[in-house]
Amino acid sequence: MVFDAGLAVLVLGVAAWTIVARDTFAAVVGFIAYGLLLALVWVRLAAPDVALTEAAIGSGLTGVLLLGASTRVRRTKNLTAGKEPAAALRLAAIGLCVMVSAAIAVLVLLLPEPAPTLAAPVAANLAATGLGNPVTAVLMAYRAIDTLLEVVVLLLALLGVWSLAPDRLWGGVPGLHYRADPDGILTFDAQLLVPIGILVGIHIFWVGSVAPGGEFQGATILAAMWILTTLSGLVDTPSVSRRWLRLLLIAGPAVFVAIGLAGFAMAGAFLAYPIEHAKLLILIIEVPVTLSIAAMLALLVAGPPERSLHR
Amino acid sequence: MSLVRDALTILAVCAGAFFFLAGTVGLLRFPDALSRLHALTKADNLGLGLIVLGLLLQTEGAFPALRLISVWLLGLLAGATVTQLIARAVHPGGLHD
Amino acid sequence: MANFLLAAAGFVMATVALALVRILRRPAAAERIMAAQLLGTGGIAALLLLAEATGVPAAVDVALVLALLAAFVSVAFVKSADRPEADAK
Numbered sequence: 001m002v003f004d005a006g007l008a009v010l011v012l013g014v015a016a017w018t019i020v021a022r023d024t025f026a027a028v029v030g031f032i033a034y035g036l037l038l039a040l041v042w043v044r045l046a047a048p049d050v051a052l053t054e055a056a057i058g059s060g061l062t063g064v065l066l067l068g069a070s071t072r073v074r075r076t077k078n079l080t081a082g083k084e085p086a087a088a089l090r091l092a093a094i095g096l097c098v099m100v101s102a103a104i105a106v107l108v109l110l111l112p113e114p115a116p117t118l119a120a121p122v123a124a125n126l127a128a129t130g131l132g133n134p135v136t137a138v139l140m141a142y143r144a145i146d147t148l149l150e151v152v153v154l155l156l157a158l159l160g161v162w163s164l165a166p167d168r169l170w171g172g173v174p175g176l177h178y179r180a181d182p183d184g185i186l187t188f189d190a191q192l193l194v195p196i197g198i199l200v201g202i203h204i205f206w207v208g209s210v211a212p213g214g215e216f217q218g219a220t221i222l223a224a225m226w227i228l229t230t231l232s233g234l235v236d237t238p239s240v241s242r243r244w245l246r247l248l249l250i251a252g253p254a255v256f257v258a259i260g261l262a263g264f265a266m267a268g269a270f271l272a273y274p275i276e277h278a279k280l281l282i283l284i285i286e287v288p289v290t291l292s293i294a295a296m297l298a299l300l301v302a303g304p305p306e307r308s309l310h311r
Numbered sequence: 312m313s314l315v316r317d318a319l320t321i322l323a324v325c326a327g328a329f330f331f332l333a334g335t336v337g338l339l340r341f342p343d344a345l346s347r348l349h350a351l352t353k354a355d356n357l358g359l360g361l362i363v364l365g366l367l368l369q370t371e372g373a374f375p376a377l378r379l380i381s382v383w384l385l386g387l388l389a390g391a392t393v394t395q396l397i398a399r400a401v402h403p404g405g406l407h408d
Numbered sequence: 409m410a411n412f413l414l415a416a417a418g419f420v421m422a423t424v425a426l427a428l429v430r431i432l433r434r435p436a437a438a439e440r441i442m443a444a445q446l447l448g449t450g451g452i453a454a455l456l457l458l459a460e461a462t463g464v465p466a467a468v469d470v471a472l473v474l475a476l477l478a479a480f481v482s483v484a485f486v487k488s489a490d491r492p493e494a495d496a497k
Contacts, residue, residue, distance in 0.1 A: 003418040010425050017432065025489070026432065029440045032481060033428065036451045039470060040421070043458050048466035055470055060477035064484045071488050178487070185399060189392035189483065196385065197476050204473060212466035221473060224480040231487050317409055324416045324457070331420050331453065335427040338446065344438050351442055355449050362416075362453050366460050369409070375465065379456065382471050386452050389479030393445055396486050401438045 004044060011037045024070035028063060035059025048212040049135040052204070056220040057297075064227070065301050072303075130279030132210035139214065140282045144271045148256045151289060154296045155253060162240055164304040171241035172305035180233030190232035197225040205290050209279070215290040222290070223297035230302070237302050245295065252292025256285050316368050323365030330358035344401045348394050355390035359383055413461035417454040424450030437489040441482055448478025 014037060018030030035058045042051035122134050122142065129141040139147050165172065180187055198221075205218025229235045238245050259281055263272040273281045330353055337350025363383040370376050424446055431443040452471045459467035 001414075003414050006418055006422065010421065013425075014428075025437060026440060029432070029444055029485075032444060033447050036447055036474070039474070040451065040454060040458070043455060043464055043467045043470065044462070046462070046464055048464055048470060051467070051470045052473060055474050056477060060481055063481055067484055067488050185392070185395045186483070189396065189479075192388065193392065193476070193479055196388075197480075200385075200472060200476055204469065207469075212469060217473065221476060224477060228480055228483060231483055320409070321412060324413065327453070328416050328419050328423075331450065332423050335423045335446070338427050338442070339430050344436070344442075347439075347442060351446055354446065358420075359449060359453055362420075362456060366413075366456055369460055375468070378468050378472070382452065382456065382468060382475060385472060385475040386449060389475050389482075390445065390449060393479055393482040393486075396483060397438060397441055397445075400486050400489070 007037065007040060007044065011041065024073060025067075028066045028070055031066060032059050032063035035063065049133075049214065052212055052217045056217045056224075060224060061220050061297055061301065064224075068301060068303055128275050128278065129273075129282070131282070133208060133212065133214075135212070136208050136214050140286065141273065141278065144256075144260070144285075147289075148253070148260065148271070151253050151256065151293060154293065154300075155249060158249070158296050158299055161300060161304055165306075169305045169308055171239065173237055173239040173307040174299065174302035174305050175230065175237050176306065177236065178231055178233035184232075186232040187234060190228050190234055194225045194229055197221055197228070201225065201294075205286070209282075215286050216293060219290045219293035220297060222294035223301070226294065226298040227301055237299075240299070240305055245299075248295045249292055249299075252289035255288045259285055320365040320368045323361050323368070327358050327361030327363075327365060330354060330361060334358060345398060348398055348401070352390060352394050355394075356387060359386050410461045413457045417457035417461065420450050420453045420457070437485075441485045441489070444485065445478060445482050448474060448481075452478075 011034065014030055014034045018027050018034055021027040021030055035054055039051045039055040039059065042048070042054055119134075122138060125142075126132070126134055126137055129137045131137045131141065201218045201221030203218075204213040204221060205215055206213075208214030208218070226235075230237050240246075260271040263270055266272070266277075267274045334350050334352075334354025337353065338347050341347045341350055360383055363379050367376055367379055370379060427446055428443050431439045431446075452474050455467045455471040455474065459465055459471070
């Protein structure tokens with residue numbers, strides 16, 4: 001199909017451009033474009049959940065994260081000037097990437113036809129989970145422990161980012177201070193877009209039980225809206241030592257683990273749900289997890305504390 | 312009836328795609344940043360709007376139709392606010408590279 | 409109809425790709441932000457067309473999310489390109 005071939009060529013072209021771009025800002029733009037094209041690819045492969053996640057986290061949020069990183073790297077550019085890696089090292093890196101890509105391609109092409117899949121048992125047992133969307137069922141019921149570990153890994157990553165703060169700034173406020181211009185266009189934008197965005201985020205999260213969507217995508221939209229309000233200066237990023245912030249961050253994983261442990265009493269295994277309460281339990285887990293992930297993602301983009309708590 | 316609907320959809324989508332092309336050509340050929348921005352918004356408003364109009368004719372049910380319209384409105388809103396932002400930043404002495 | 413819509417989606421993406429190729433050669437930051445915005449709008453249009461053409465109605469949700477995130481990314485770009493280079497360390 002011509003469309004698919006064109007899309008594939010476009011994806012490869014943008015990827016190549018991102019790699020050879022000289023300027024990090026250009027590379028970040030290329031990365032975001034690449035993520036968007038990948039979302040289109042996922043839609044073509046009839047995987048809208050993955051497309052949603054790719055567009056939201058893979059392209060949007062990670063793109064802004066990289067943008068922040070590239071801004072920080074720019075400040076230290078003169079320190080690394082003249083210390084480019086040697087040509088041999090670059091060739092070795094290229095060789096390694098090519099080998100890994102070739103290995104993956106060979107493995108995919110050698111898959112038996114039809115490829116082995118667990119889709120049938122997933123669909124057969126869907127009614128027991130009380131959910132209508134098989135992807136959410138896999139994430140929250142069949143492989144809930146993977147989702148729990150993902151959330152914990154995000155939290156650990158956030159702790160890692162916070163630990164980059166110099167000692168005197170520990171517990172301080174992340175990010176620069178943006179002054180709010182009450183007549184400015186950005187204030188107007190934020191006041192208009194953010195409420196709509198919050199609604200869309202909640203919608204995407206809620207609809208995830210029966211249609212493509214779910215906690216990660218909804219949380220990303222909520223995080224993006226929070227960052228938008230801080231960028232416009234309407235709200236300042238809270239300092240990382242605030243108790244309510246830390247409670248918000250651990251609420252999701254804590255509830256997840258608690259219900260997991262209760263699974264021993266209720267149905268005989270960690271994270272097992274009794275069938276008649278499955279959907280309710282999943283919902284009780286999902287709401288705090290969504291809020292926690294939103295806070296984690298927003299704080300990851302905000303970065304390590306850069307302003308002291310005490311002026 | 313369905314033939315008329317299909318014909319109208321094809322017409323609307325073609326018109327929308329044409330505006331996308333026009334917006335892109337303007338983006339490439341206009342001399343300065345502000346007029347390029349102007350061309351960009353044409354693709355946003357008219358291009359997207361006409362395509363949504365064409366697709367509306369094909370959808371069944373009120374809720375999917377409302378969803379399509381809300382996507383267009385959100386795209387309009389987001390596009391308008393962002394182009395305003397870019398325009399103010401593009402003023403001399405605005406954006407640093 | 410489905411084939412026509414698919415072709416229209418391809419046309420929109422090709423147009424956007426062409427613009428992207430030319431814009432991304434210019435080094436100015438504003439051009440790149442405009443490129444991102446154009447890509448977002450083109451992506452939304454292509455997704456809506458694909459939703460109807462290939463029977464994946466959830467693609468409309470992806471387009472909705474894309475509209476929000478395109479605005480978010482553009483604002484982040486403008487804010488980051490606007491910062492003075494001589495930052496206090």
